[in-house]
Amino acid sequence: MTTMTDAAAPRPSSARQRLLAAATDLFYSEGIHSVGVDRIIEAAGVTRATMYKQFQGKEGLVLAYLEGEDEALRALFAQAAQSSDDPDVLLDLVVQGIAQDIRDRHTRGCPFINAAAEYPAQGPVRELIAEHREWFRGTLKQLATGAGLQDAEEVAAALVLLRDAALVGGYLDGQDRVAPAFARTAREVIASHRE
Numbered sequence: 001m002t003t004m005t006d007a008a009a010p011r012p013s014s015a016r017q018r019l020l021a022a023a024t025d026l027f028y029s030e031g032i033h034s035v036g037v038d039r040i041i042e043a044a045g046v047t048r049a050t051m052y053k054q055f056q057g058k059e060g061l062v063l064a065y066l067e068g069e070d071e072a073l074r075a076l077f078a079q080a081a082q083s084s085d086d087p088d089v090l091l092d093l094v095v096q097g098i099a100q101d102i103r104d105r106h107t108r109g110c111p112f113i114n115a116a117a118e119y120p121a122q123g124p125v126r127e128l129i130a131e132h133r134e135w136f137r138g139t140l141k142q143l144a145t146g147a148g149l150q151d152a153e154e155v156a157a158a159l160v161l162l163r164d165a166a167l168v169g170g171y172l173d174g175q176d177r178v179a180p181a182f183a184r185t186a187r188e189v190i191a192s193h194r195e
Contacts, residue, residue, distance in 0.1 A: 018044040087146030
């Protein structure tokens, strides 16, 4: 039985990539519900039929947008893991990475919190958000456990809470004010749980 290698895996079409890029930009900068399908289609330079063929509708595009955000964060964690296998170093890299993200990339808050505000009822979007948050919390707990911190679950919960607050605060109060405060507070949480 033959398996498809990564090199032979089908690539996403350029129309799909353009749609996703347009949706990512518009959803994050203006909000999901305020951006209509026609606007995304126009920005991507594709037809309505192409959009529906690629994503089966707006909710499919919203899910792809959030999946892309999830993949980007997981890639940052993987990149950090390649640079060191020391749990203390990895925790510091995570704190630095979040502070940099607040300043450079997510300047309008957390895309998952923003999406959750627009999708209050259970459904595929909320399920994806819950899965992402569970992965994030679990990954932080693993790092805290690896670093020998006391009550790793509490550390992870505190870091998730601090990140949530920092992303929202960075949008409201300015990234340059919030990012350093996040980094300082996160390091204090980590230091307070050392044995």
